[in-house]
Amino acid sequence: MPHVVIIGGGFAGVWSAAGAALARERASGDADLRITLIAPDEHLVLRPRLYEPDPDLAMVELARILEPIGVEHLRASVTTIDTGRRAVVAGGERIGYDRLVLAAGSKLVQPQGLPGAARLFDIDTLDGARRLTAHLRNRTDYAAVVVGAGFVGLEAATALAARGRVLLVDRSQVVGHQLGPGPREQIEAALDELGIERRLGTTVTQVGDGYAVLSDGTRAEADAVVWSVGMRASELTREISGDLDHLGRVPVDQHLRALPEVFAAGDTAAAAFDAEHTVMQACQHATPLGKVAGYNAAAGLLGVPLRDFTPGPYVTCLDLGGAGGIFTRGWDRKVMAAGADGADIKKRINQHIHPPVDDASKILAAAGHVYLELPFFPRDDKKAAA
Ligand SMILES: Cc1cc2nc3c(=O)[nH]c(=O)nc-3n(C[C@H](O)[C@H](O)[C@H](O)COP(=O)(O)OP(=O)(O)OC[C@H]3O[C@@H](n4cnc5c(N)ncnc54)[C@H](O)[C@@H]3O)c2cc1C
Incomplete structure (x- = not known):
């Protein structure tokens, strides 16, 4: 066979x-x-x-x-x-x-030769996310350093800001470098709203017990350092x-x-x-x-x-914790929904990505629908009309 x-x-x-x-x-x-x-x-x-x-x-x-x-x-x-x-x-x-x-x-791409790398956390795998959650469970007002202000780092930083102080570090001079300028203003506003401090043009060069050393020579308090770079x-x-x-x-x-x-x-x-x-x-x-x-x-x-x-169609949807979410369309990542509306779309997407279970006809039908234009996605009217 x-x-x-x-x-x-x-x-x-x-x-x-x-x-x-x-x-x-x-x-x-x-x-x-x-x-x-x-x-x-x-x-x-x-x-x-x-x-x-x-x-x-x-x-x-x-x-x-x-x-x-x-x-x-x-x-x-x-x-x-x-x-x-x-x-x-x-x-x-x-x-x-x-x-x-x-x-x-x-x-996740792991850092090479970073002193204290064994102390790093990540949310790349289930075990990694469980380890971070267990480490910070029952702690409030912790200090967290998130390395990487890309898609994953932004979601990690804004989620961690719910119960602690967060420092976001990136080698780039801007947040969300790979996301381009389209959603940047909204992302920066969300980080400001949540009190997330940024240290751009830097990275972490060492991780110790309760601290991280940055490439600009400063030392930051850190109960957890979360690595999210690529x-x-x-x-x-x-x-x-x-x-x-x-x-x-x-x-x-x-x-x-x-x-x-x-x-x-x-x-x-x-x-x-x-x-x-x-x-x-x-x-x-x-x-x-x-x-x-x-x-x-x-x-x-x-x-x-x-x-x-x-x-x-290419879309992105970013959860920004207490500041809501952002939904974008197209490769220029034009923002179609932000704040509570963006968060609502993200919540629906997070449910939607669960495949159907226990029912062959539903699973096979879903396999037949390769691309779904979901009803809760806001439309770009100009493009829709074209
Ligand atoms: C925190 C986070 C947030 C994200 N947010 C979004 C988002 O909002 N939107 C979005 O579109 N994407 C997002 N992504 C990316 C998305 O999760 C990945 O693109 C997606 O999981 C890729 O699916 P995959 O099946 O190719 O690989 P994976 O999900 O990596 O699955 C790989 C599978 O292969 C198995 N495997 C690995 N090696 C072997 C081996 N040698 N032998 C047998 N099996 C093996 C693994 O156990 C696993 O089952 C996010 C990712 C992370 C980490």
Whole structure:
């Protein structure tokens, strides 16, 4: 029986599994196709929710998604991909595949040689977020230093400001450098409202017991230093291609194919968004990438036509804690909603990213809707009319 193997149990892996199961359903009659998802954990971790006060709410049991749609779950980590022999090694076992989907995601880039790095916290993984939450539980008026004023650092800093004093540090001279100037004014206003101090053009050069040393030579009080500087794709991408992009991602074509028998999705895939942009390492792209990559991996084996990856509108939504939220549209990140309205959209998105569970028809129907224009997204009327 042909075998589709998917590496990773995040958004891209789970939706690849559902996409492959959908193609199997669409193939004539009872097409024979084995689908196996390999991931070490029992849960899909909803990483975008890890800044919230209770990280344990940010997970969904994989069995409740995979079992109803007839996908096997092997709880293991893949250590090797042998593309020549079409096999992966996981948990010491060699597993053959006819089509492979690489969806092993990304990790926070760790600082190299930073004295006291073992004291750093992060909200990149469930364990990291649990550790930070436990460390600050029952403490009020703590001092926290957040390193990195990008998307994740801004959400961490504004969440931490609910109960403590926060210093936000970034090498760049502006906050939200990667987000561009579109939402900057609102972000700065939110940081001011929450009393978050900024030290721009600097970084942390040492972490000690209760303090951090900054590159400008000053010492800041710090009960917790949260590192949030950049993400990089899984090292497994190196086993697929020698031509990775600056985020360590594999180049893929419009079917999300990296090699004749290998597809990539989510944070491991450098797929074209349009003529000027590649996709972001974001769950809003990991989900449709997974749906298309998994579908195509199975479709090619079953004689079903392949789908092109044609992304929906690019949006961002940032939770700014007690100052609300910001929702933007387009690559210039034009602010469409801020404050309480922005926070309401973020709350709905955070619910919406939970995949359906226990019901095969709902899971497969969702796999068929690659791009959703959600009713709660405010429209850009000029673009909508065009
Ligand atoms: C704090 C935070 C906030 C974020 N906020 C947003 C947001 O608001 N909007 C947004 O769009 N995106 C956001 N993101 C980004 C988003 O979470 C990621 O882009 C998304 O999780 C990528 O999905 P993925 O499936 O590609 O990878 P991941 O979520 O990284 O999942 C990778 C999976 O692969 C498994 N795996 C890894 N290595 C192996 C191996 N060797 N063998 C087997 N399995 C393996 C892992 O266990 C995991 O199951 C945020 C991220 C963080 C950390």
